[in-house]
Amino acid sequence: MALPPEKASELKQIIRQQLTRMDVHGRIREVLAETIREELAPEHQQLSAEDLMKALRRRGIIDDVMKELTFVTDMNDREMTSTPKPSTHFVDRQPPVLQKTNIDPTRRYLYLQVLGGKAFLEHLQEHEPFPGQICSTFTLCLHFRNQRFRSKPVPCACEPDFYDGFLLEIHKDSLGDGSKMVDSTTMLSICDPVHMVLIKTDTFGETTLVASYFLEWRSVLGAENRVTNVAVELLGVGTESKVSVGVLNIKLEMYPQPNKTLSQEIVNTQLALERQKTAEKERLFLVYAKQWWREYLQIRPSHNTRLVKIFAQDENGINRPVCSYVRPLRAGRLLDTPRQAARFVNVLGYERAPVIGGGGGKQEQWCTLLAFLCRNKGDCEDHANLLCSLLLGYGLEAFVCVGTKAKGVPHTWVMTCGTDGTITFWESLTGHRYIHTPINPDDPPLVEQPKPMYPYRTVGCVFNHQKFLGNCQPSDAVEVCVFDLHDESKWKPMSGEAIKSVCSPGATTSLPPFPPLCASTIDAAVISNEIELQLRILVSEHRKDLGLTTVWDDQLSYLLSPALAAYELERATSISAGNEEFQDAIRRAVPDGHTFKGFPIHFVYRNARRAFSTCLRSPFCEEIICCRGDQVRLAVRVRVFTYPESACAVWIMFACKYRSVL
Numbered sequence: 001m002a003l004p005p006e007k008a009s010e011l012k013q014i015i016r017q018q019l020t021r022m023d024v025h026g027r028i029r030e031v032l033a034e035t036i037r038e039e040l041a042p043e044h045q046q047l048s049a050e051d052l053m054k055a056l057r058r059r060g061i062i063d064d065v066m067k068e069l070t071f072v073t074d075m076n077d078r079e080m081t082s083t084p085k086p087s088t089h090f091v092d093r094q095p096p097v098l099q100k101t102n103i104d105p106t107r108r109y110l111y112l113q114v115l116g117g118k119a120f121l122e123h124l125q126e127h128e129p130f131p132g133q134i135c136s137t138f139t140l141c142l143h144f145r146n147q148r149f150r151s152k153p154v155p156c157a158c159e160p161d162f163y164d165g166f167l168l169e170i171h172k173d174s175l176g177d178g179s180k181m182v183d184s185t186t187m188l189s190i191c192d193p194v195h196m197v198l199i200k201t202d203t204f205g206e207t208t209l210v211a212s213y214f215l216e217w218r219s220v221l222g223a224e225n226r227v228t229n230v231a232v233e234l235l236g237v238g239t240e241s242k243v244s245v246g247v248l249n250i251k252l253e254m255y256p257q258p259n260k261t262l263s264q265e266i267v268n269t270q271l272a273l274e275r276q277k278t279a280e281k282e283r284l285f286l287v288y289a290k291q292w293w294r295e296y297l298q299i300r301p302s303h304n305t306r307l308v309k310i311f312a313q314d315e316n317g318i319n320r321p322v323c324s325y326v327r328p329l330r331a332g333r334l335l336d337t338p339r340q341a342a343r344f345v346n347v348l349g350y351e352r353a354p355v356i357g358g359g360g361g362k363q364e365q366w367c368t369l370l371a372f373l374c375r376n377k378g379d380c381e382d383h384a385n386l387l388c389s390l391l392l393g394y395g396l397e398a399f400v401c402v403g404t405k406a407k408g409v410p411h412t413w414v415m416t417c418g419t420d421g422t423i424t425f426w427e428s429l430t431g432h433r434y435i436h437t438p439i440n441p442d443d444p445p446l447v448e449q450p451k452p453m454y455p456y457r458t459v460g461c462v463f464n465h466q467k468f469l470g471n472c473q474p475s476d477a478v479e480v481c482v483f484d485l486h487d488e489s490k491w492k493p494m495s496g497e498a499i500k501s502v503c504s505p506g507a508t509t510s511l512p513p514f515p516p517l518c519a520s521t522i523d524a525a526v527i528s529n530e531i532e533l534q535l536r537i538l539v540s541e542h543r544k545d546l547g548l549t550t551v552w553d554d555q556l557s558y559l560l561s562p563a564l565a566a567y568e569l570e571r572a573t574s575i576s577a578g579n580e581e582f583q584d585a586i587r588r589a590v591p592d593g594h595t596f597k598g599f600p601i602h603f604v605y606r607n608a609r610r611a612f613s614t615c616l617r618s619p620f621c622e623e624i625i626c627c628r629g630d631q632v633r634l635a636v637r638v639r640v641f642t643y644p645e646s647a648c649a650v651w652i653m654f655a656c657k658y659r660s661v662l
Contacts, residue, residue: 120246222264226254241317307460329389341390346431349377383428403459468494534608553633560637629658
């Protein structure tokens with residue numbers, strides 16, 4: 001197959017760079033000189049190109065070159081040539097989808113290789129899995145300058161068999177200067193770290209955040225030959241943020257090598273100056289925040305009990321201003337509307353930050369966005385921050401509200417302010433929306449007041465990426481609060497300049513960059529069929545234990561699909577449609593004298609056995625699954641709806657029809 005001229009020249013340049021890096025020309029000259037001495041001295045005969053090729057092949061130089069030139073390998077080839085631990089069940093469950101990488105010789109790349117791990121002592125007692133055995137796995141997720149990568153899952157072990165390479169482009173088009181070959185000085189000024197998140201997935205598919213680490217890659221600029229090896233010690237998260245969980249061996253390499261060499265002293269000086277500048281900005285903001293808090297308390301002593309949260313701890317136990325957890329986030333073509341974005345955030349799993357020991361106290365942990373997305377679940381604060389960021393991306397004036405719900409439980413939700421003054425609350429955990437109409441406590445008793453539908457009780461403060469406002473109204477009860485954020489007698493604002501100094505993108509090197517959203521890798525039809533088949537088996541076994549036979553009605557199962565699609569449409573858009581057609585089809589499918597029963601239920605996970613046990617806890621569902629009668633026909637339909645980050649909404653409907661016998 002003929003290559004186009006531009007591709008041919010690109011390929012030639014890549015090969016030329018590789019030959020130069022390996023010093024192949026020097027080795028050929030040595031072989032040539034040696035061959036002339038050995039073979040030409042006695043007879044002075046002509047040395048042909050064939051003789052030279054034989055000499056190069058005999059010394060293994062050609063083999064070395066061919067091995068090194070495998071820049072772009074197919075995933076299947078790579079898995080066949082490498083011999084890691086035996087393939088286990090996780091390979092089938094989440095097949096790696098790797099694409100060929102086109103290396104542009106006019107761009108600069110950082111090649112990051114993970115060459116194994118060690119000292120993961122929590123897994124010291126775990127044995128190597130047998131072929132086909134289901135086991136817990138580690139997955140490493142990376143983010144660098146709008147590029148995201150994911151390693152192959154490897155079995156959890158004391159020395160996990162990580163062996164992956166990631167080609168990180170230093171300049172992306174979306175960040176400017178995309179067509180320019182970046183030099184060493186410019187690279188030294190790029191302070192974006194490589195954010196690495198380690199996720200553990202257990203045998204049931206549950207994910208756990210193991211570690212979150214920011215790798216300073218610029219040490220490679222001062223290394224010899226632009227290659228450096230780093231042993232990265234990963235620390236735990238939350239209450240274990242000071243405890244080592246393991247070490248990753250990482251190799252960093254620049255492609256192609258910069259012409260200008262920087263000394264290690266220059267690199268270290270630049271990093272020290274950045275740290276110093278960041279520390280000074282954070283110190284000044286802390287001084288300002290203390291002053292603002294003192295002024296806030298002087299307004300009313302009872303303000304001391306309000307939930308006014310200026311700082312929050314991330315997964316590494318670092319205190320950061322809450323405004324830094326929110327930033328306008330565009331979903332590209334992955335999400336089309338704000339309500340669809342709310343549905344996406346809603347289907348991400350909810351899990352409170354783990355606490356070691358009892359006491360019932362709530363462990364605070366506001367995750368960075370990458371850690372939240374990679375784990376696919378988080379606390380209410382993580383959901384609210386993501387939803388607020390997406391709504392800001394859609395051009396809405398959105399804020400995160402910090403307050404309480406029933407029984408004084410701390411909670412966060414999102415609020416949008418319309419241009420007409422309409423205040424809308426968005427519950428990030430459910431996707432529900434509520435219009436807020438304040439109650440006027442000064443109205444006469446006979447005046448009818450609006451009845452709040454939302455579950456929120458108090459609100460202490462609201463914030464987004466540019467503003468922070470403390471509630472200084474006489475009462476912090478949501479139902480009587482007026483959300484006129486421009487009225488400083490009701491909401492005490494923080495200085496926008498102070499917030500910008502520590503929370504705007506690039507303001508400080510300690511600010512984690514926001515990653516882009518990734519498209520789903522789940523095939524909805526395949527997963528729907530798998531779960532449906534598993535549920536049929538589970539229902540048949542359950543009925544067999546009760547001494548009942550099971551007859552499935554495939555046509556009835558198919559007729560349930562429109563109902564599941566309508567339920568998801570209603571969740572995503574608040575619009576109900578298609579119910580008339582569904583009811584008409586069911587009436588036609590159920591003969592006279594027969595009874596039809598249906599039970600829909602919704603999950604955000606794909607574990608069929610777990611879903612089935614949950615369904616059995618509902619007396620309505622159990623009545624259908626354990627149905628007795630004449631001419632009993634059972635039906636089950638599963639419909640998986642996929643969202644970015646491989647999040648999914650799983651709708652299941654069990655149904656039965658039988659002849660009524662009085």
